[in-house]
Structure formats: structure tokens, C-alpha cells
Amino acid sequence: MKWKRSERLVDMTCHLLENPHKLIPLTFFSERYQAAKSSISEDLTIVKETFEEKNTGKLITVSGAAGGVKFIPKVAENEVRDVMKSLMAELGHSDRLLPGGYLFMTDLLGDPRLMDRVGKVFASAFAEIEIDAIMTVATKGIPIAHAIARHLNVPVVVVRRDSKVTEGPTVSINYVSGSTRRIQTMVLSKRSMKNGQKVLITDDFMRAGGTMIGMKNLLEEFNCELAGVAVLVESDYPHGVLVEDYLSLIKLQAVNEKDRTIELAEGNYFQKGGTET
Amino acid sequence: MKWKRSERLVDMTCHLLENPHKLIPLTFFSERYQAAKSSISEDLTIVKETFEEKNTGKLITVSGAAGGVKFIPKVAENEVRDVMKSLMAELGHSDRLLPGGYLFMTDLLGDPRLMDRVGKVFASAFAEIEIDAIMTVATKGIPIAHAIARHLNVPVVVVRRDSKVTEGPTVSINYVSGSTRRIQTMVLSKRSMKNGQKVLITDDFMRAGGTMIGMKNLLEEFNCELAGVAVLVESDYPHGVLVEDYLSLIKLQAVNEKDRTIELAEGNYFQKGGTET
Numbered sequence: 299m300k301w302k303r304s305e306r307l308v309d310m311t312c313h314l315l316e317n318p319h320k321l322i323p324l325t326f327f328s329e330r331y332q333a334a335k336s337s338i339s340e341d342l343t344i345v346k347e348t349f350e351e352k353n354t355g356k357l358i359t360v361s362g363a364a365g366g367v368k369f370i371p372k373v374a375e376n377e378v379r380d381v382m383k384s385l386m387a388e389l390g391h392s393d394r395l396l397p398g399g400y401l402f403m404t405d406l407l408g409d410p411r412l413m414d415r416v417g418k419v420f421a422s423a424f425a426e427i428e429i430d431a432i433m434t435v436a437t438k439g440i441p442i443a444h445a446i447a448r449h450l451n452v453p454v455v456v457v458r459r460d461s462k463v464t465e466g467p468t469v470s471i472n473y474v475s476g477s478t479r480r481i482q483t484m485v486l487s488k489r490s491m492k493n494g495q496k497v498l499i500t501d502d503f504m505r506a507g508g509t510m511i512g513m514k515n516l517l518e519e520f521n522c523e524l525a526g527v528a529v530l531v532e533s534d535y536p537h538g539v540l541v542e543d544y545l546s547l548i549k550l551q552a553v554n555e556k557d558r559t560i561e562l563a564e565g566n567y568f569q570k571g572g573t574e575t
Numbered sequence: 576m577k578w579k580r581s582e583r584l585v586d587m588t589c590h591l592l593e594n595p596h597k598l599i600p601l602t603f604f605s606e607r608y609q610a611a612k613s614s615i616s617e618d619l620t621i622v623k624e625t626f627e628e629k630n631t632g633k634l635i636t637v638s639g640a641a642g643g644v645k646f647i648p649k650v651a652e653n654e655v656r657d658v659m660k661s662l663m664a665e666l667g668h669s670d671r672l673l674p675g676g677y678l679f680m681t682d683l684l685g686d687p688r689l690m691d692r693v694g695k696v697f698a699s700a701f702a703e704i705e706i707d708a709i710m711t712v713a714t715k716g717i718p719i720a721h722a723i724a725r726h727l728n729v730p731v732v733v734v735r736r737d738s739k740v741t742e743g744p745t746v747s748i749n750y751v752s753g754s755t756r757r758i759q760t761m762v763l764s765k766r767s768m769k770n771g772q773k774v775l776i777t778d779d780f781m782r783a784g785g786t787m788i789g790m791k792n793l794l795e796e797f798n799c800e801l802a803g804v805a806v807l808v809e810s811d812y813p814h815g816v817l818v819e820d821y822l823s824l825i826k827l828q829a830v831n832e833k834d835r836t837i838e839l840a841e842g843n844y845f846q847k848g849g850t851e852t
Contacts, residue, residue: 307581308625311588316691348585402743404764408732410725414593436714437733438741444718448687455685456714464715464780466679487681503741 301331306341314345314357314369318421319451323366342367353377355422371449373422378547378572381415382564385548389531392558399553400503401560403531407441407502416547417445420500420528423545423572424450429525430495431455433513435484439501442530446500455490455497457513459483469519476506476540484512486520496525504529507540514541532565545570578608583618591622591634591646595698596728600643619644630654632699648726650699655824655849658692659841662825666808669835676830677780678837680808684718684779693824694722697777697805700822700849701727706802707772708732710790712761716778719807723777732767732774734790736760746796753783753817761789763797773802781806784817791818809842822847 301309310327327338346357353374359367385406394402406412420442429450434443435457447454461468465487475482491497499513514524527544534551546565553560578586587604604615623634630651636644662683671679683689697719706727711720712734724731738745742764752759768774776790791801804821811828823842830837 304581304584304621305625305628307584308588308622309629309631311585312592312626312629312631315589315592317688344581345585348582349589351582352586352589354586354589396740396743398740400741402741402764402766404733404742404767405730408724408730408767410721410731411594411728413721414725437717437735440714440717441721441731444687444690444721447685448691451688453682453685454687454718456681458714463673463675464677464679465681466673487679489679490681490685 306331318369318371321366321368370425371418371421378419381419386562390560413441413445418449420446421449428496429498431497433497433499443500458485461485471515473512476508491520493521495522497522498526500528502530505533506535510541583608595646595648598643598645647702648695648698655696663839667837690718690722695726697723698726705773706775708774710774710776720777735762738762748792750789753785768797770798772799774799775803777805779807782810783812787818
């Protein structure tokens with residue numbers, strides 16, 4: 299069956315969106331649609347221009363025998379601001395305030411569309427950096443890690459607090475929680491990572507950054523390298539954050555438990571060059 | 576700026592894929608592209624036919640003033656078999672065998688593309704059932720729950736083993752683990768679910784089904800209703816499974832720890848009517 303251009307464009311778009319950061323040879327499409335490579339090239343130009351116009355992402359063409367096309371999810375500044383605005387509107391409700399100055403965020407972390415947008419925003423910021431895996435700590439960071447991972451086409455590695463039989467042999471480290479100064483344990487399955495991988499670490503919330511330091515230490519045990527840090531909400535920490543370089547979407551500036559007020563601001567995403575402007 | 580049909584098709588496809596199970600009024604598209612509704616209708620026919628041809632899903636048109644178009648992710652039988660085959664090929668490696676007859680699956684649960692496919696396969700099976708939320712138990716079920724949720728456009732609710740300050744007030748129940756007969760605890764944030772919701776429960780692995788029964792009991796505490804059960808891998812349990820109705824992709828039939836062999840089969844997905852054939 300021969301495909302019309304209009305049909306090819308629809309199906310090609312599906313295929314590219316489902317396979318970000320993956321080089322797809324032109325022959326894949328020309329065989330799939332029984333079409334000449336020149337027609338496929340023209341199709342891809344239309345897809346590329348539409349993706350750019352609507353800030354869906356970039357379509358990169360690699361020429362040569364091992365060439366093809368690669369879809370790189372990218373967001374524009376207005377999408378990042380939109381995600382920040384939605385998050386701030388949600389997080390600002392006083393009934394989210396929990397004892398100890400924490401915010402209830404579980405419902406937001408359970409919203410798949412929001413997580414998808416957050417994931418794309420972070421994937422966009424790290425699109426040009428070499429990343430082999432996304433690491434997070436159970437439980438709350440998992441949806442964010444998976445959302446980023448899907449847009450970057452890399453696996454997720456989940457650090458746990460306890461060792462379980464289903465993880466097989468594990469490596470465990472102790473670290474000091476940044477704000478409470480308690481000794482805590484982190485456990486990672488030995489099979490989860492290979493030597494020499496470049497790893498982006500992420501979490502839903504960061505106060506002093508102790509958990510991030512814990513994950514960083516764990517990376518060293520696996521001879522892996524830190525490629526970046528992505529945080530959904532950072533909390534202002536008067537004694538200074540333990541990690542130097544991180545990207546955040548939202549900053550929790552102050553909470554007043556007596557008046558039940560929450561002060562939020564944009565995170566450092568734009569200062570840290572999360573998007574080209 | 577006026578959009579050409581080819582550009583509209585690409586962008587429309589992106590928008591539909593990003594918003595499954597969501598009614599989008601035709602006016603949304605006609606305003607977005609500055610095009611007549613009749614042109615948009617013609618575009619949608621092309622999208623619909625291509626989606627059906629390539630088994631991307633269904634495009635349902637709702638007529639009338641409150642009408643519009645809705646994308647329902649649906650997979651065909653061959654995609655389900657393909658996912659089953661990939662899972663069996665991966666899970667069959669003898670080095671996945673862990674003490675107690677468990678299989679190491681953590682790496683597969685960390686593969687975002689595989690999880691996306693698994694999520695679509697389950698979302699496809701439950702596409703015609705009313706579902707308000709997906710429930711799972713931390714940690715391993717979370718990627719599957721989120722993948723299903725994204726394709727069904729409903730939130731994820733995560734049950735925990737322990738209570739944490741960041742969850743706010745919680746409801747806790749005790750249940751008996753099906754295979755080890757130990758008393759275990761499950762905790763769910765009170766804000767996680769509203770009364771009367773229809774909930775699909777999911778997990779990565781099911782032996783006797785104790786965890787599923789625990790989640791079912793928790794649903795009752797919230798006056799919620801069980802809408803279905805989706806399991807990635809079920810293990811053959813000689814004493815009978817505690818849950819009556821569930822959908823599984825893979826069945827772990829036998830493991831031989833001495834010979835280090837793993838016997839796998841297709842789950843009950845097709846018998847339970849996971850796809851129309």
C-alpha cells in the first residue's frame with residue numbers, strides 16, 4: 299500500500315514523538331511508507347518546521363551512510379514559565395502546609411500530564427549534555443525521573459532507603475541528612491549502573507541538599523559521573539545548599555506556619571541557562 | 576499566520592498524542608490554525624484513518640455544541656504480542672533469578688520506552704471502562720502506574736509502607752501477605768483520593784495477590800470502587816490467587832533455583848479480552 303504525504307506526516311510525527319533522542323535512518327521511513335527518500339526528506343522538512351514553529355522540539359538531520367533524523371524535545375521559554383505558573387498557583391494554597399514547613403505535593407507528583415511537562419522542561423535543559431541515566435531516590439522522585447528519562451531516552455535508576463530481595467546484591471552508603479544532621483542510608487542495586495556512566499540526579503524537593511550529596515557519593519561508588527542535578531522545588535536554606543550546581547523550577551522562599559502563608563518564586567532554571575533566549 | 580494542511584496535521588498529531596482521553600473542541604483547532612471548521616474536520620479524518628491504519632489508537636468524534644474530538648490510545652494484538660515477547664526474552668535470562676524464586680526486574684521497570692509500551696497496552700485494555708485513578712504500592716509499581724495513567728489521562732495514587740510527614744494525615748490498614756502470611760501495613764494519604772472514585776490497581780509482580788487485596792481493602796476505607804487489576808508479571812501460585820479478576824502480561828510458571836532455569840508464558844491478557852480480535 300502506498301501512503302499519501304498527509305498520512306506519512308501523521309504517522310511520522312507519532313513515531314518521532316515516541317522515540318526522542320534516537321537516530322532513525324531515512325530508510326526506516328522510506329520502507330515503512332514505500333516512498334522515495336527524497337519524498338521522506340521533504341516530509342521531514344515539514345515536520346521540522348512545524349515542530350520549531352510550535353516549540354515541540356528540534357529535528358536534527360545527520361547525513362551520511364549512518365545518518366538519519368533525530369527528534370530532540372525542546373521547550374520554549376513561555377512553556378517553562380507556564381509550567382512554573384501552574385506549579386506556583388497549585389503550591390501556594392495554604393492547606394498544603396504541613397508540620398515542619400513541608401508542602402503537600404503528592405497530588406501534583408501523581409498528575410501524569412504535569413509530570414510529562416516537567417519532564418520535558420528538564421529534558422530540554424539537558425538535551426545537549428551527554429546523559430546515560432537518570433537517578434532518583436524512592437519514592438517521590440520517581441515520576442519526575444521517569445518523565446525526564448522518557449524525553450531523553452535513557453534509563454532510570456532508583457535508589458532506595460532499604461535493601462530488598464528483589465534488588466539482588468546492593469551497594470549501600472551512609473550519609474548525613476543536610477538539614478536534620480541525621481545519619482541515613484542509601485541502597486542501590488549493583489546491577490543498576492555500569493562503570494563510567496554520566497548520570498543526571500533528580501528529586502522532587504531539596505532543602506540542604508543532603509539527599510543529593512548522598513546520591514553523588516553513591517555515583518562515586520559506581521565510578522559514575524554527575525552530569526547534572528534537577529529539582530522540582532528547592533527550599534530556601536539559610537545555611538547554604540550543599541550542592542553547587544543544580545537546576546530548579548520553583549523556590550519555596552518562606553512558610554509561616556502561624557499565618558499559614560507560603561511564599562514561592564521561580565527557581566533558578568533561567569539563570570542557569572535552562573533555555574536559550 | 577495561516578497554516579497549511581500539512582503543518583496542521585503534524586501539530587494536531589502532537590496535540591492529540593499529548594492529550595489522550597481528553598475532549599478537544601473543534602474550535603480549539605480552528606482558532607489555533609486560523610482555519611475553517613470544515614478544514615479541521617477533513618484534517619481529523621486523515622489523522623483518524625492514519626491512527627487506525629498504524630494502530631496508534633482511535634479518534635472519537637463527539638458531535639453537538641459540547642462536542643469535539645478525543646484520542647483513545649489503543650494497541651493491536653501484534654503490539655501486545657511484541658511487548659510480551661520482549662519481556663519474555665529479557666526475563667528468561669538465568670542471571671535474573673534471585674533467592675526465593677524472585678526475578679530481578681528493576682532494570683526493565685527503569686526503561687522508559689518499555690514502560691510506555693506496557694502502559695499503552697494496559698490503557699488500551701481499560702480504555703472503555705470508567706477509571707478515575709490508578710493506584711499502586713511504592714516503589715516498583717510506580718513506573719507502570721504512571722505509564723498507564725498518562726495514556727488514560729487520570730492521576731496516580733501511591734500507597735506506601737510507612738507514613739511520612741510529607742503525606743499529611745494518612746489512613747492506614749493492616750493486611751496479610753498472601754504468600755508469607757505476615758501482617759503488613761499500608762498507608763495512604765487522606766488527600767490522595769475522593770469518595771466514590773473508580774480505581775484501577777496495578778503492580779509489577781503478583782504472587783498470591785495479598786498486596787492487591789490490601790489495596791482493595793484500602794479502597795473500601797476511602798469508599799472507592801475497584802475498576803480493575805493490571806499486573807506486569809504474575810507468578811504461578813499453587814494455592815490459588817486471592818484476587819478473582821486481573822489482567823497480566825506475563826506468567827512466571829516455574830523457576831528452578833538449582834538448574835537456574837526460568838519458565839515463562841503469556842499472561843491472561845488475551846483470555847481476559849485485553850484487545851478486540
